Amino acid sequence: MKFLPALFFAFFCLQIPSFAQTEAPKTEEPPKAWTIAGTFGLDLTGTFLKNPRLGAGDNRIGFGGLIGLSANLKKEKYFWNNNGALQLALQRIGPNLKDDGSTNPFQKSLDILRLGSRYGYSIVGDKIFAAIDGTAESQILPTYVGNVVTGVDSNLLSEFLAPARFAIAPGIDYKPTKNLSFFLSPASFNLIYVGNDDLARLPNEPLGNEAGKNNRFQLGYSLKAEYVDKYFKDRVAVSSKVAWFADYKENLNGNVLWRNTFDIQIFKGLALGLFGDVFYDHFTLVQVERVPEGTSPKDIRPYLGLKPSYTGGFMLKYNMIF
DSSP: OTHHHHHHHHHHHHHHHHHHSOOOOOOOOOOOSEEEEEEEEEEEEEEOOSSOOTTSOOOEEEEEEEEEEEEEEEOSSEEEEEEEEEEEEEEEESOSBOTTSOBOOOEEEEEEEEEEEEEEEEEETTTEEEEEEEEEEEOSSOEETTTBSOOOGGGEEEBTTBSEEEEEEEEEEEEEETTEEEEEEEEEEEEEEOOOHHHHTSTTOTTSOOTTSSEEEEEEEEEEEEEEEEETTTTEEEEEEEEEEEETTTTTOEEEEEEEEEEEEEETTEEEEEEEEEEEETTOOEESSOOOTTOOGGGOGGGEESOOEEEEEEEEEEEEEO
16 A cells, blocks of 8 residues: 555646646537437337237237437538438237138238428528528338238239429528528429339329329429427427428419428437427328228229328327437
C-alpha cells in the first residue's frame, strides 16, 4: 500500500493547473444537419385451447408490427425529408392442421409498405419553398383467395409490386408554422403498376390498371397537408396527413389518403400508438364482402366495390433518435 501516498500526490499536482484557471465558457454543439429517427411497434396475441367448452372459442395466434424510419436534412436554404414505413400483421384462427390434414394457413391482418421523399428550396424566407415530392406504395407478401398468404398460383389476388403506386409532383410547399405545412402541385404524375401479367388481366381491373395494360398513367394536380405537434409536456404526439390527387383526363376523379397517428408516452421512448387511415381511389376496387374460400379470382367481382377503405389499430411503439 506504499504507492497510495505517491498516487494521491500526483493526482493533487495534476489538479493545481485547473484550480488556477478560470472555467472556460461552454460552447454549444452545432445542430446536426441530418436527423435520423426510428419507430418500432409490436403486435402480438395468442390463445391456446384444448378440449374447449362449447362456445369457448378456438386457438388463435397473431403477430406483426410497425417499422418506421426517417432521415431529414435541414439547411439554411433548403430541406430534404425522407421517410419509410412498413405495417405487417398475420393471424391464424383454429388449429395448425385442418380436419382433412391440410395446413391451416396464416391470414393477413395488415400489409402496407410506404416510402416518401420531399426536397424543398427556399424562395421566400423559411415559409415558402419550391419543392418536389415523391411517394411509392406497395405490399410485401402475396395474397390469395381467403386473404391467406400461401396458396396456388391460380388463387393469387395480389403480391409485391402488383399493385404498386408511384407519384412524383413538383410544386410549392408552404410552411406557415413549424407544425403545419401545405403542398400544392399543378402537374402531378401518378403511376399504378401491376407487375404480374395474370393479375393485370383480371376482369374489371380491380387493381387499378387500365384494361389490356399493366399500368395506368395519370396527370393531374395534388394537394397535401400535414400537421404534427406534441402536447402535455411532449407526452402526447399527434400527426395528421392528408393527400389528394385529381386526374385531369378523368374529370378530376382520383384518390385521397388521410393518415392519423396518436401516441401516448408510457416511459421514455415507449408509447402506446393508435393509428387510423382512410383511403379511396376511383380506379381501385375494394372488398365490400368477404370472398368465400374456393372462389376463382376471375369470379370475385360481385364481392368488390368502389368504396373507401378504412384501417385502424393500436400497438406498443418504441421511438428513438440515432
